[in-house]
Amino acid sequence: MTQTKTNTNSRGGQTGYLLFLLVSILFAIFFIMPIVWSLANSFKPAAEALANPAALFSKTFSLENYRRLENVGAGWYVYAANSVMIAIGTVLLTVIVSVPAGYGFSKFKFPGQSILFVLIMATMMIPFQSILTPLFLILKLLGLQNSLVGLVLIYVTFQLPFSVFMMRNAFDAVPKALIEAARIDGASQATILRRIMLPIALPGVATVAMFAFLNSWNEFLAALIFLSDQNKFTLPIMLVNVSSGLYGIIDWGALQAGIAVTMIPCIILFLLLQRYYVRGLTAGAVK
Amino acid sequence: MARLELRNVVKSYGIYEAVRGINLDIEDNEFVVFVGPSGCGKSTTLRMIAGLEHITGGDIVIGDQVVNRLGPGKRDIAMVFQNYALYPHMSVRENISFCLEQQKLPKAEIDERISRAAETLHITELLSRRPGQLSGGQRQRVAMGRAIVRNPKVFLFDEPLSNLDAKLRVQMRTEIKRLHQLLPTTTVYVTHDQVEAMTMADRVVVMNGGIIEQAGPPQELYHHPVSQFVAGFIGSPSMNFLTAMLEAEGDGLVVILEDGSRLAVPATRFQEYRAHAGKPVIFGIRPESISSLTQKPGFETIEANVDLVEPLGPETMIYFDIGSVSMCANVDPESDPRPRTKMPLSFNMNRMHLFDPVGGRSLSV
């Protein structure tokens, strides 16, 4: 149906297309250049970066910035490893918790269901910054302060409303008839969830996982407040530490390298899974 | 392969009774079609047989076993859904093997059964595709394959053809019928399309408002509908209905229409209707029982103002009014009817029906 939207062979078609390309490229420059500049500068030696930050290619390719990043605190790979562990933990736990919850909301009816749903959704409306203090006290109570596990639990909680919402919509999209067909085929509840529902709702799961990854990977305020031991820091905290300088000097080169290390996994993940990401986003959003 | 018995089956949703007490005996290998208007409870009945809905009252018996409390997987039935409900993420082979795997059959047996079913349905070369890569007719066949591969006692179909286009629908209809002849199995088939019902069924069950209006072989329903509802539902285009008076005239009976036309009832049918002389009735006659001028016994002729003409090739439909009612007749194209002309039309009174204006029961005894 959308096929007929453009008339590539119409009179205005060719110029229209060129105009489209031109405008798009201008916008693309705006959106892509900051990223490109940052990456380019992360490979420049300090002097060159200072002299000509806008250049895309440096005369000398240097990994010096990344090497300096190793001397920041415990070294960037420690922070990267922490970030990876937190992200993986958040992704796994979010999926494990939100998939059954979405299934429960989508395919079952029980009293109080809508109130529960609203309660879970309300989490989206309230800034978690505003309950940081009690969270801090509760984590302490649970003996989970200054621990990656505690942080993961917080991230999962604040990832849940969106994820449950997504999964409910994903499961809603699975026709009831499929479940009935499976029941007639003699499948148990567990089999139905595992072999029928989950594979079909996979794009939804992928979206949920990706959001969980990106949000936990990029989050910094909670990490800043709940982690105190520098061996447990995540990449964003490292970034903020680098950017707040020491004795009035910011190491821009190391900062670029840090930004690159923080940013590139997200971009790669996005490029790999963008189909799911955008589709899941819109499917979940517009419902 | 088993009989299927519904004993006073009731289904309520809250206070709403969707199915209000159904009794039906279905013979081994019989092909029964449930037909009726939307919302009359066909799907609900079928789903109760499948075990997808709990029954509120009554018993369902498959073979010799009351299955009321058995889950759908245990009833040894197979079902084909309206949209086929194929598992979109599985290949055709996996779709078909899924239920066999659930039964934990040995691999070799599964393979053997699949290839047999696939051959029967000519889908062998589709086995590795996904449902998304199949045409409507092919999906339909895969759904059938999934059903037959388990040799169920009962086959259930819920409007399996209603999403296909007209041509394919006709084709798949004959294919299902042929399959039933090949692998005779007790079958319950739900549709709201009376043509499907008429062409496929050993026995047609007409439902209306949660109860069975009439059950019987197609020709019986066509020729001897027990109610105005069944008469109007079966046959296309629909039977024409006119409010009228049945009067005794001398020895005979005559139907007097609203516009004053008098149509004599053939002597062969006096017996049938004599008891109702002098009462208001609903007079029913099918379009195919109205023809261009025919001088045969039992045919009564009136003058009609032709309103609209639809030539269909082998036959031609004409529309005309009697009183305030628009009538339809199916005449021979040779008579060359033209819109906005007058034309004599003959009613084959041997084929007429009379119904009670209150309740709509047929008045024939």
Next chain:
Amino acid sequence: MARLELRNVVKSYGIYEAVRGINLDIEDNEFVVFVGPSGCGKSTTLRMIAGLEHITGGDIVIGDQVVNRLGPGKRDIAMVFQNYALYPHMSVRENISFCLEQQKLPKAEIDERISRAAETLHITELLSRRPGQLSGGQRQRVAMGRAIVRNPKVFLFDEPLSNLDAKLRVQMRTEIKRLHQLLPTTTVYVTHDQVEAMTMADRVVVMNGGIIEQAGPPQELYHHPVSQFVAGFIGSPSMNFLTAMLEAEGDGLVVILEDGSRLAVPATRFQEYRAHAGKPVIFGIRPESISSLTQKPGFETIEANVDLVEPLGPETMIYFDIGSVSMCANVDPESDPRPRTKMPLSFNMNRMHLFDPVGGRSLSV
């Protein structure tokens, strides 16, 4: 109210030619139906007339004006879309008035026109509803209202009924026809349903692969298809086709089927086919030209193995094989055919068709 002329109209999408040169003259007030299989270019042609697609070559003339370069709003046409394309956020009244507002008509005139159109279509009481609150048939009528309110020169319809259920389809079909009789307007109607085409059209245009196969009144297409394609497309169920040899036999001609059956061509049709004696042909016969045993001139009888029987009430379809081809016949239910029996069937050779196996042109002269 105007003529509409297509002069050698061509449409290409890149290198793909969707419409390959169409010539057609449509009279003032004529009701022309375009019919053809999916993808044959019907919609494309209609959309070019509407101005929704630029034409690659040729001219389109509405009234006396070449409209090739005119935008759709300027062509004084109205169009009814398959999904009606009603504006979902506007009330029925706003939907209908939208085009009048675009023309900046005075308020009073708009109101007057709307109420006239609404009365014609019996939608007066729907005017304040939203499209989402209407049934399929009502939406259809609103779409029509939107079209007629502007008194266009040409009405265009793109499969307006294909989303309705069977019963409503029949009803809306007669309503459109009636409306055309009430407000005669040049009309182009696209469908892929040949029954619609046959019943509605003054003239049917059969398209195939981007060209016009045949254009003519419905009965002409039914009785004198110029090609195997048209013959197979028009009529339901489809005409049966068999590869055969046409041989001279004595003075006469005989059609020899694959299985060796010999069917004599009636003397009245010798003239027509004589030139093709001795050549392979495609023999075509409609199901309604095959009947149970009939001893009339021009009927040729064969023995058939009945495969499947579909009783439809007033008539019964039977299926049988000749060679490898499955044939369909439409016989009188009185003859009571049964599956898996032998039965003599008579072909009405007066109604037979012969086609060239290469290219499919009709061989009759």
Next chain:
Amino acid sequence: EEITLWVRTSSGAVLQGLAEKYNASHSDKVNVTQITAEQMVPKLGAAVAGGAAPDGAVLDLIYLPTFAANDSLEDISDFVKGLPYSAALSPSHIRLATYDGKVYGVPALPDASIIAYNTDLFKKAGLDPEKAPASLEEIAADAKKIHALDKETYGFYFVANSGSWLIYDFLPHLWAANADVLSDDGRTATVDTPAMRDTIAAYRDMWKEGAIHPTSRSGNGNNAVEAFASGKVGILMTGSYIVNLLTSKYPDVKFAVAPIPGPKGGASSFAGGDTVALIKGISEEKKKVALDFVKFYMEPEQQVYITQESGMPSRTDLAKEAYAKFDPRNLIAYDILAKARTPYTFSSDELFVSRTGPFLNLIQGTIFGDDVDGSIKKAQDDFTKILDRTNP
């Protein structure tokens, strides 16, 4: 025996190094946990409240009164007073560590605020690079002259958008004139003093003339050294670490350092840096280890190491030895440490550090704003309100 010390990240490297040296030569172990600087106080506070505290902490000295008043710290008066070099410990550190007559901490890594000036620019502007500006008014005059050299060259740089920098660099002006914003016991606000008004007047003068580097106003200190090192800034308000930092990182910059003068003369400094405190409830054994560790880093050998890594030794009596190998300009800061002060308050965060605190508002309002009197009055009121609420 093992003890755990929490250290803020900025001092982490030095303490880590000391702990390693100690662990290498002792059977007891000192474990250093680095905590982000801003998180030190909330973390420690929560940990103390929650009973999960470390054995000791090396924290910014301005927080000592708060923790001490709150009964969170272990009294080590006897130990401190018993040290042979107790007189040589930074007086301001000891003052801050004292509450109710008891001492709760030992200086670890002291530093002091000073000014640094670019001698090249001084020369260019016709000023004597050998003679440091002796008063704030002189600074203002010099700064204006330097700015006159070039539109892109500025005479003066201070960090105006960070409370912790302001107390470090701005308060010494007042102290040099024997004024203060708080009474000696830290319980009363004394914002409106002639010294305050003079100081503000000098700053306003420079700002009006464009002699102050524009980033000063919004900066949080991250660009300060870079700006100075670029040679475009005449006088920088900074700290004692600047000498080692510039000589190692920007050896080309020609500069001298001087104490921070008052508006009309005099000099003072802010005694900053870290103090070691033990958490209340530490076991006797651990306490012994902790104090042993203090004794260890007070040894001359370690003091040299500390000076090298962080710029200033913990003991003033070792200055000559400690600085022998370093740039002599370091001694300027060291000398001033004896005169250096630190505000004694139980709410340094709310008064001084907070971005929305009254002190920061005072500076921003009076120096860059229009309503000097109003700002001063408001600051006095806000100080009083906070003190009323927080005084123990």
Next chain:
Amino acid sequence: MVDTPTTHIKQPISGEPEPKGWLGLAFILPGFLFILVLFLVPLAMTIWMSFYNWPLLGRKKFIGLANYSELLGDMQLWHSLGFTMLYTVLVTAAIFVVAFPLALLVDRPLRSAGFFRTIFFMPVVIGFGAASTLWMWLLNPDSGVFAQVLRGIGLISSAPRPLESFWPAMAVIILMVVWKTAGFTMVILLTGLQGISNDVIEAAKIDGASVFSRFRRITLPLMRNSLVLALVLNVTSSMLAFDQFFIITQGGPENSTISAVFSIYLASFSSYRLGYGSALSFALLIVLVAISAIQFVLLRERPEEG
């Protein structure tokens, strides 16, 4: 056959009968536990704490509504609320001004359009922290790209210092946020655009509507759901903005860019007034709930779908 006795099987429902509702509850329970322990309880604690003078160290003291009455007279708070509103309005407008054309631009069935969609969306996946630090560098007057580029093309003579005064600081923050989030709004609007059936647009063409009138009378009203959704998401996230102000402007100049969440952060984690911070949180929460409620009313009146 007809009379064969049938066996009634007296056994519990076996196989897989119609699943019961409580099973659904079981599925939801783990998720709900998370919400309960780490959201609902802290939320209640926030309210409770707001009635206390609760310093980080030292004893907490019940002070009733004192925090709230102080809050009413807290100019800094009102200023930051006002600033947050202003920022929300401006940034939301700016995002729509960029995202709408973008959506129209990439709403075509071309490969290249898909490619551009990817590029425009790319900054969305970068965290606010990384993005803010990245822009801090871009904007920095000494070694930043913008200074160099602008100077290079001769637009300015001395390095720009946008963070030194309010409006330029606001402008660059908005620019950064548009860069970072316009792609997200674009995708939402795009879904709305693609949800409009092409037929309806064509019907309007045939009705003689001009490009402008088609956009205003057909496209815009039909995108309502997407528009409202994009609005809700943008407004909510702008009201909660923190990272960009914390990292790039650090609240300056003169505390003029301290957002609502920033002031909560300052009260709780800089002044360590946990009770007062809780009161602020609760006040902000009420403002947000009010805004959300308004938006949900907007959302609920959805047009009928055709």
